[in-house]
Amino acid sequence: MTDAAVLAARSQAESSAPPLLEARHLSKRYHFGKRLLPGSGKIVHAVDDVSLAVFPGETLGLVGESGCGKSTLGRCLTRLYEISEGELLFEGREIGHVGARQLKPYRRKVQMIFQDPSGSLNPRRRVADILAQPLRVHGIRPRAEIDDRLRELMDLVGLPPGYLDRYPHEFSGGQRQRIGIARALAMEPQLIVADEPVSALDVSVQAQIVNLFADLRDQLALTYVFIAHDLAVVRQVSTRIAVMYLGSIVELGSTDTVYGRPAHPYTEALLSAIPEPHARQQCERIVLQGDLPSPISPPPGCRFHTRCPFADDRCRTERPLLRPLDDGRSVACHYPRTEVSRTAGT
Amino acid sequence: MIPPVANPDPTDPILRVGGLTVSFATDRDPVTAIRDVSFDVNPGEILSIVGESGSGKTVSLLSILGLTDPRTTTTSGSVIFKGKRILELPDREMRRIRGREIALISQDPMTALTPVYTIGMQIAEQIRAHQSISRRGARKRAVELLGEVGLPNPSEMVDRFPHQLSGGMRQRAVIAMALSCNPALLVADEPTTALDVTVQAQVLDLLRRLRKDFGSSIILITHDMGVVGEMADRVLVMYAGRVVESGTAEQIFDDPWHPYTWGLLASIPPLRGPRPERLASISGTPPTPANLPPGCAFAPRCRFRFEPCSNPPPRYKDDGHTALCFIPPEDRPRLRATVLGGERSAA
Numbered sequence: 137m138t139d140a141a142v143l144a145a146r147s148q149a150e151s152s153a154p155p156l157l158e159a160r161h162l163s164k165r166y167h168f169g170k171r172l173l174p175g176s177g178k179i180v181h182a183v184d185d186v187s188l189a190v191f192p193g194e195t196l197g198l199v200g201e202s203g204c205g206k207s208t209l210g211r212c213l214t215r216l217y218e219i220s221e222g223e224l225l226f227e228g229r230e231i232g233h234v235g236a237r238q239l240k241p242y243r244r245k246v247q248m249i250f251q252d253p254s255g256s257l258n259p260r261r262r263v264a265d266i267l268a269q270p271l272r273v274h275g276i277r278p279r280a281e282i283d284d285r286l287r288e289l290m291d292l293v294g295l296p297p298g299y300l301d302r303y304p305h306e307f308s309g310g311q312r313q314r315i316g317i318a319r320a321l322a323m324e325p326q327l328i329v330a331d332e333p334v335s336a337l338d339v340s341v342q343a344q345i346v347n348l349f350a351d352l353r354d355q356l357a358l359t360y361v362f363i364a365h366d367l368a369v370v371r372q373v374s375t376r377i378a379v380m381y382l383g384s385i386v387e388l389g390s391t392d393t394v395y396g397r398p399a400h401p402y403t404e405a406l407l408s409a410i411p412e413p414h415a416r417q418q419c420e421r422i423v424l425q426g427d428l429p430s431p432i433s434p435p436p437g438c439r440f441h442t443r444c445p446f447a448d449d450r451c452r453t454e455r456p457l458l459r460p461l462d463d464g465r466s467v468a469c470h471y472p473r474t475e476v477s478r479t480a481g482t
Numbered sequence: 483m484i485p486p487v488a489n490p491d492p493t494d495p496i497l498r499v500g501g502l503t504v505s506f507a508t509d510r511d512p513v514t515a516i517r518d519v520s521f522d523v524n525p526g527e528i529l530s531i532v533g534e535s536g537s538g539k540t541v542s543l544l545s546i547l548g549l550t551d552p553r554t555t556t557t558s559g560s561v562i563f564k565g566k567r568i569l570e571l572p573d574r575e576m577r578r579i580r581g582r583e584i585a586l587i588s589q590d591p592m593t594a595l596t597p598v599y600t601i602g603m604q605i606a607e608q609i610r611a612h613q614s615i616s617r618r619g620a621r622k623r624a625v626e627l628l629g630e631v632g633l634p635n636p637s638e639m640v641d642r643f644p645h646q647l648s649g650g651m652r653q654r655a656v657i658a659m660a661l662s663c664n665p666a667l668l669v670a671d672e673p674t675t676a677l678d679v680t681v682q683a684q685v686l687d688l689l690r691r692l693r694k695d696f697g698s699s700i701i702l703i704t705h706d707m708g709v710v711g712e713m714a715d716r717v718l719v720m721y722a723g724r725v726v727e728s729g730t731a732e733q734i735f736d737d738p739w740h741p742y743t744w745g746l747l748a749s750i751p752p753l754r755g756p757r758p759e760r761l762a763s764i765s766g767t768p769p770t771p772a773n774l775p776p777g778c779a780f781a782p783r784c785r786f787r788f789e790p791c792s793n794p795p796p797r798y799k800d801d802g803h804t805a806l807c808f809i810p811p812e813d814r815p816r817l818r819a820t821v822l823g824g825e826r827s828a829a
């Protein structure tokens with residue numbers, strides 16, 4: 137039942153409680169092209185056999201280059217997308233393949249926040265209506281309490297209650313994201329999957345929203361899956377990190393372990409590519425060659441072997457599975473960087 | 483102002499911008515988006531302009547290059563390129579300079595590429611516009627350039643259409659196009675903002691090589707302090723249409739003077755060392771050009787504002803380092819330490 141991959145997906149969790157949400161061997165494929173002619177359509181392997189556990193109270197950061205499948209995985213976790221294969225368990229109950237009716241309570245408990253909140257903010261409605269709608273539809277609060285709850289929500293996200301009468305276009309990007317967050321909070325979720333929630337914001341405003349996420353987690357005992365391509369932001373908010381490459385998780389462990397001593401060559405390259413304000417003396421940088429391969433025809437063996445400076449014949453043929461290392465983190469690599477002596481050649 | 487000279491000294495700044503001010507006509511009153519921007523770019527230097535969106539980075543460079551719409555835009559001040567005043571040049575001559583001596587790379591490479599031609603045809607055409615060279619020679623040069631910017635299989639890539647390339651490849655193709663004329667000055671407006679960090683590292687590497695191999699000067703516009711830290715020799719920090727601080731990269735990073743620069747630096751989560759409980763963010767949002775507060779435009783968001791800040795701030799200057807702020811030099815280290823900690827030396 138709990139196979140090696142599922143155990144590897146739990147590596148370095150701080151909590152000993154059972155996972156809140158757990159994906160087991162989850163895959164998501166997109167089909168496109170001529171679907172009527174059998175065999176002529178193309179398949180995008182956007183998420184490929186991902187096992188991942190999210191524990192109560194943690195913030196699991198999901199990082200990787202664009203196109204690696206972060207958003208697809210996020211949308212599968214919230215069941216916004218159908219899952220092609222695998223299981224999804226919430227509090228131990230399988231919800232990956234259940235119908236709309238059985239899914240309803242889960243829909244409330246798990247909310248998603250997007251990079252551009254505009255999609256969930258009807259431009260013709262005032263903020264008050266936008267926030268009150270889920271309260272009414274889901275009957276979360278009795279009518280008489282709704283006004284108080286709206287003020288409370290605005291207070292939680294740091295907006296003056298007077299803004300309830302305004303329309304979405306009257307706000308700046310940072311304020312709109314606060315409203316997007318308030319809308320998610322209106323459902324009183326346990327888990328929030330945030331997909332690049334600060335990526336469109338300027339650094340000064342980004343820092344405000346990052347702080348807000350931390351405050352809300354503490355105040356409301358929330359659990360987050362925080363998706364972002366900005367590795368500094370993810371480090372700031374996350375307790376554990378999952379690094380994705382071409383649809384798979386290649387490394388998973390506590391934030392300090394993964395950032396402090398990356399084990400997968402891809403994680404190492406990704407981290408070394410980040411420009412830093414104080415790294416003017418050009419520390420050793422690994423510049424990855426080539427581009428991300430297409431998820432339509434992923435390379436055989438280790439998917440990273442086409443760009444990996446350390447790949448050998450084994451990497452080109454045998455696909456490494458996510459497995460725990462001695463230090464507790466998991467990695468999908470035949471030759472983890474922490475197990476080879478680091479030579480000057482890096 | 484510096485009078486135009488016919489034969490400039492090779493060590494003279496290649497570009498001198500003085501008192502650049504740009505206003506736009508709007509439905510209501512005209513708004514001034516850029517006010518009194520002045521800076522020099524020296525030969526072989528990388529100058530970074532950093533600031534949040536709306537601070538006026540793009541408008542500054544478009545007006546320097548004469549690319550703003552003359553029907554709605556009023557530009558004043560002086561722009562001297564290689565000793566020549568270029569704001570006053572006729573369009574035709576300005577276009578020649580832009581293609582041959584100053585190259586522009588924008589954030590979205592698609593704006594520089596035409597979807598219906600192969601990238602090889604586009605680069606070759608650019609070369610032939612400024613150089614008398616055969617079609618075949620231009621194509622050969624295009625392949626060479628694509629190789630120089632690190633595209634794999636350049637002889638195959640040359641026949642690809644823009645949509646057949648990834649974002650990073652397209653940006654490299656645009657850089658190849660910009661390089662085709664060996665520009666003395668390359669202006670890059672957020673060239674890596676749309677790219678992943680691994681691809682960004684490749685493009686930044688390329689820009690550095692360009693400076694090294696051809697001695698080109700580069701104006702690099704970005705909102706990423708990390709990129710500035712790695713690339714810039716000198717830095718301009720813009721806020722609400724003004725240069726609020728300028729200096730060498732060392733001055734800006736080791737001894738920043740302006741509270742906005744402090745806030746920018748403190749807003750970036752660190753990649754190593756202990757993680758702060760909270761990030762020292764700047765409260766509020768930047769003003770728009772139509773709603774500039776009187777006095778210091780940063781004052782409403784500044785935790786160190788005091789009475790004088792409702793008046794236009796003075797520009798302190800010392801050894802090429804400038805800041806537009808009332809805070810007296812002797813108070814800076816103490817105030818700065820409350821934002822950034824005390825580890826910074828007053829270099």
Ligand SMILES: Nc1ncnc2c1ncn2[C@@H]1O[C@H](COP(=O)(O)OP(=O)(O)O)[C@@H](O)[C@H]1O
Nearest residue numbers: 166180182201202203204205206207208209431
């Ligand atoms: N609706 C779709 N149809 C076909 N392919 C898709 C669709 N959505 C995403 N993809 C592809 O799936 C892969 C993963 O995309 P995505 O999950 O958006 O990655 P990320 O969020 O990490 O950038 C990419 O190759 C992308 O092009």
Ligand SMILES: Nc1ncnc2c1ncn2[C@@H]1O[C@H](COP(=O)(O)OP(=O)(O)O)[C@@H](O)[C@H]1O
Nearest residue numbers: 506515534535536537538539540541542770771
């Ligand atoms: N054509 C225009 N008409 C009116 N206002 C403009 C125009 N172009 C830019 N602006 C305004 O000028 C300011 C500076 O813009 P911009 O230079 O694009 O900022 P940045 O590049 O730093 O993000 C912004 O407030 C923008 O709204």
Ligand SMILES: [Mg+2]
Nearest residue numbers: 206207208332
């Ligand atoms: Mg995404």
Ligand SMILES: [Mg+2]
Nearest residue numbers: 539540541671
């Ligand atoms: Mg711009």
